[in-house]
Amino acid sequence: MAEGVVMATGARSIEAPDVGEALKQAIIASGIALILFIAIVGIKTENAQGGLALIYRFGAAFSLAATVGVVRFLFDLFVWRGLGREIMQRWLPAGTLGTVMTALVIAAYLLGAYYFIVPGSRLALAETLSDIFGDNEWRSRSRIFVELTGQLVIAVFIVLSAMGIIMALRRLFSAAIPASREAVPPAARAEKTTLAEFGQQFAPALLVIAVILPVLVAGPQQRYALDTAIQILTYIMLGWGLNIVVGLAGLLDLGYVAFYAVGAYSYALLSTSFGWSFWICLPLAGILAAFWGIMLGFPVLRLRGDYLAIVTLAFGEMIRILLLNWQSLTNGPNGISQIPKPSFFGLSFDRFGGSGTKFHEFFGLQYDAVYRIIFLYYIILALALMVNFASQRLRRLPIGRAWEALREDEIACRSLGINTVTTKLTAFAIGAMFGGFAGSFFAMRQGFISPESFTFHESALILAIVVLGGLGSQIGVVVAAVALIGSSEFFRDLEDYRMLIFGASMVVIMVWRPRGLVSGRAPTVVLKEHKVISGGLVKEGAG
Amino acid sequence: MEYFLQQLINGITLGSIYGLIAIGYTMVYGIIGMINFAHGDIFMIGAFMALISFLLVVSLGVTSVPLALMLVLFFSMLLTAAWGWTLERVAYRPLRASFRLAPLITAIGMSIVLQNFVQLTQDARVKPLPPVITGGHILTDTGTFSVSLSNIQIVIILTTTLLMAAFSFIIAKTSLGRQQRACEQDSTMAALLGVNVDRVISLTFVMGASLAAVAGLMYLLYYGVIDFFIGFVAGIKAFTAAVLGGIGSLPGAMLGGLIIGLIEVFWAGYFSTEYKDVAAFSILAIVLIFFPSGLLGKPEIEKV
Numbered sequence: 001m002a003e004g005v006v007m008a009t010g011a012r013s014i015e016a017p018d019v020g021e022a023l024k025q026a027i028i029a030s031g032i033a034l035i036l037f038i039a040i041v042g043i044k045t046e047n048a049q050g051g052l053a054l055i056y057r058f059g060a061a062f063s064l065a066a067t068v069g070v071v072r073f074l075f076d077l078f079v080w081r082g083l084g085r086e087i088m089q090r091w092l093p094a095g096t097l098g099t100v101m102t103a104l105v106i107a108a109y110l111l112g113a114y115y116f117i118v119p120g121s122r123l124a125l126a127e128t129l130s131d132i133f134g135d136n137e138w139r140s141r142s143r144i145f146v147e148l149t150g151q152l153v154i155a156v157f158i159v160l161s162a163m164g165i166i167m168a169l170r171r172l173f174s175a176a177i178p179a180s181r182e183a184v185p186p187a188a189r190a191e192k193t194t195l196a197e198f199g200q201q202f203a204p205a206l207l208v209i210a211v212i213l214p215v216l217v218a219g220p221q222q223r224y225a226l227d228t229a230i231q232i233l234t235y236i237m238l239g240w241g242l243n244i245v246v247g248l249a250g251l252l253d254l255g256y257v258a259f260y261a262v263g264a265y266s267y268a269l270l271s272t273s274f275g276w277s278f279w280i281c282l283p284l285a286g287i288l289a290a291f292w293g294i295m296l297g298f299p300v301l302r303l304r305g306d307y308l309a310i311v312t313l314a315f316g317e318m319i320r321i322l323l324l325n326w327q328s329l330t331n332g333p334n335g336i337s338q339i340p341k342p343s344f345f346g347l348s349f350d351r352f353g354g355s356g357t358k359f360h361e362f363f364g365l366q367y368d369a370v371y372r373i374i375f376l377y378y379i380i381l382a383l384a385l386m387v388n389f390a391s392q393r394l395r396r397l398p399i400g401r402a403w404e405a406l407r408e409d410e411i412a413c414r415s416l417g418i419n420t421v422t423t424k425l426t427a428f429a430i431g432a433m434f435g436g437f438a439g440s441f442f443a444m445r446q447g448f449i450s451p452e453s454f455t456f457h458e459s460a461l462i463l464a465i466v467v468l469g470g471l472g473s474q475i476g477v478v479v480a481a482v483a484l485i486g487s488s489e490f491f492r493d494l495e496d497y498r499m500l501i502f503g504a505s506m507v508v509i510m511v512w513r514p515r516g517l518v519s520g521r522a523p524t525v526v527l528k529e530h531k532v533i534s535g536g537l538v539k540e541g542a543g
Numbered sequence: 544m545e546y547f548l549q550q551l552i553n554g555i556t557l558g559s560i561y562g563l564i565a566i567g568y569t570m571v572y573g574i575i576g577m578i579n580f581a582h583g584d585i586f587m588i589g590a591f592m593a594l595i596s597f598l599l600v601v602s603l604g605v606t607s608v609p610l611a612l613m614l615v616l617f618f619s620m621l622l623t624a625a626w627g628w629t630l631e632r633v634a635y636r637p638l639r640a641s642f643r644l645a646p647l648i649t650a651i652g653m654s655i656v657l658q659n660f661v662q663l664t665q666d667a668r669v670k671p672l673p674p675v676i677t678g679g680h681i682l683t684d685t686g687t688f689s690v691s692l693s694n695i696q697i698v699i700i701l702t703t704t705l706l707m708a709a710f711s712f713i714i715a716k717t718s719l720g721r722q723q724r725a726c727e728q729d730s731t732m733a734a735l736l737g738v739n740v741d742r743v744i745s746l747t748f749v750m751g752a753s754l755a756a757v758a759g760l761m762y763l764l765y766y767g768v769i770d771f772f773i774g775f776v777a778g779i780k781a782f783t784a785a786v787l788g789g790i791g792s793l794p795g796a797m798l799g800g801l802i803i804g805l806i807e808v809f810w811a812g813y814f815s816t817e818y819k820d821v822a823a824f825s826i827l828a829i830v831l832i833f834f835p836s837g838l839l840g841k842p843e844i845e846k847v
């Protein structure tokens with residue numbers, strides 16, 4: 001299928017593309033779109049007195065269908081039929097695309113640098129632009145546009161700068177220690193181009209940025225930015241936890257949110273009823289969640305593939321229903337509130353009230369609510385890094401290798417004497433434990449939890465992060481979590497369309513890169529030399 | 544006894560609706576081996592199409608209930624089938640050669656898209672419809688408790704039986720059914736023998752979606768209220784039914800649907816309403832421990 005399309009466009013790129021055919025396809029597409037939209041968009045059922053009234057909006061249905069046709073026509077002509085490439089080849093000198101892309105990146109970098117270094121410049125530009133547009137609807141739109149692109153180019157600036165600085169430092173240090181240079185075989189060094197080396201600094205750069213983030217975002221937006229970052233990090237942590245079950249052991253788990261819920265309720269109940277601190281409850285919540293992971297693991301040991309998927313999904317729903325209905329323990333749909341807030345080695349972040357020294361008094365600072373957020377941010381960062389470190393190490397242990405073997409072929413695994421029962425159960429237990437950690441952090445951060453927060457939607461989101469990132473890839477989870485959660489924050493201004501865009505972007509990313517964003521990955525354990533294998537060669541688990 | 548009989552009737556009615564949705568899951572799974580997670584939302588779209596076309600038909604001045612229902616059935620099946628076809632074309636076909644989890648993620652994505660699309664276009668409020676098919680029969684009456692079988696229940700059970708018979712006939716006897724079974728066994732070989740695999744898969748989605756539309760209409764007539772979120776719960780139940788019966792098996796889907804419907808109704812009738820879903824899911828887990836590929840499913844042959 002895919003090869004056929006590629007071949008067809010390849011052959012046609014010499015002659016003019018078939019505009020008539022594209023037009024025909026576009027007309028068919030908009031015809032189908034009209035059938036789809038005529039009832040659901042064209043006729044709205046309006047709740048009125050004594051029943052439903054119909055409101056006709058056929059104009060909207062027609063224009064939507066026409067838009068589908070036009071988009072399909074342009075996309076078909078320029079992308080699938082290669083007209084875009086042909087135009088570039090014929091009218092532009094070779095390498096223009098690369099130059100333009102480079103120029104765009106440089107421009108974004110410079111603009112980001114300007115925004116970042118000159119405070120308030122983004123606001124000033126937004127003011128100027130909205131003055132040009134005058135007093136109409138474009139005024140607020142241009143503001144939103146400047147705001148959104150501004151954040152994007154600043155991110156580009158910060159990431160690229162960090163990558164550059166780290167690379168420069170590394171080169172400096174490796175030059176200073178000549179012995180380490182000789183350790184690298186000359187051939188390998190020649191293969192490693194400057195650009196590839198630059199690309200390898202991506203993960204360390206993200207780490208450095210994550211550590212200094214509270215300083216980077218200092219300003220009026222600090223609190224909001226840190227809240228978003230905490231949310232993203234929670235999902236990264238959950239993604240890394242689920243990655244052990246799905247990415248490494250190849251067990252499709254659609255009910256991961258159950259362990260998140262167990263962790264959250266464990267912390268909430270233990271701390272509100274016994275008054276235990278977060279650091280005592282955290283390991284307990286992890287152990288309880290791991291216990292539930294084993295509970296789930298036992299009945300599903302024999303199940304494979306989609307049977308496993310539905311039982312895990314059912315398990316997640318059962319936990320939620322239980323939390324909803326076990327009034328005496330969980331307070332049902334009203335949830336648990338007044339969960340203790342974090343304290344810094346016994347120093348409360350509160351402004352007034354309670355006993356003991358307050359954080360700001362102890363350090364002689366002006367009271368600021370953001371200190372608590374910064375503290376929470378570092379807790380989740382440390383937890384997430386711990387999960388990452390643990391799973392990186394686990395992958396090198398016999399159990400980690402057994403997981404990967406199980407994913408590739410269960411029968412071969414059993415033939416080689418691997419105990420699949422313990423292998424599966426440890427995968428469930430460790431994955432669940434990390435989910436439990438994330439859950440108790442979530443409960444501490446929110447101060448209030450209810451079954452509402454633990455729906456199937458969350459499981460789907462975490463699974464989407466793992467799969468979109470590329471199964472088994474640690475950095476992929478980071479990229480996917482930033483892309484999904486970040487984009488839904490990014491489109492916050494388009495409230496109604498936010499979830500629609502979220503779902504559509506899941507579909508688009510998957511169709512565009514079926515193996516996930518970071519698909520190539522190095523095997524964890526290598527015999528002689530490191531070789532990155534393409535995602536296309538990696539088989540996903542059968543069960 | 545009378546109470547039991549009443550619960551049995553209610554359970555069979557509910558089970559029929561689940562069974563109709565479950566067939567869509569099981570057919571798609573049989574032919575391309577993927578969980579069509581958006582199928583529950585196709586069912587929801589079907590219910591909305593039924594509601595809209597019913598209101599439209601009434602506003603056009605059709606007063607005869609059977610005629611109106613036939614028109615509604617026709618329109619909602621047609622329009623929902625178009626949605627099913629588009630779903631496959633946009634979200635699943637580009638990923639057919641890809642690995643197993645990729646279409647699962649697009650399915651979840653499409654499910655979110657469909658839900659929010661309907662919420663945007665039809666708003667989030669619950670849409671009521673006054674009872675269309677009224678009346679019923681009292682089977683036994685002991686004075687304290689009477690067992691009744693309403694006309695709408697008769698319509699639902701009859702329609703389901705008819706459709707099941709028709710679909711079993713299509714799968715077993717027609718050329719399309721043979722092509723579908725060929726694709727299910729080995730799609731590459733079927734393609735080599737001249738079966739248009741793309742067309743067969745598209746038609747499978749069309750069939751599944753039109754059955755979901757029928758289920759949507761039945762749901763609308765039986766409960767009288769729908770909203771954009773009904774697809775999720777019904778979808779999970781129907782999927783559970785399909786797995787319980789043995790995914791890929793048509794009679795299995797129907798059987799699974801009936802079992803899930805009966806468990807739910809009996810649990811709610813005799814024990815507690817809150818935990819009826821837990822009961823249904825627990826039965827699923829217990830059955831799968833003893834029959835790892837469902838009640839009527841063929842055991843998977845493990846190949847090395």
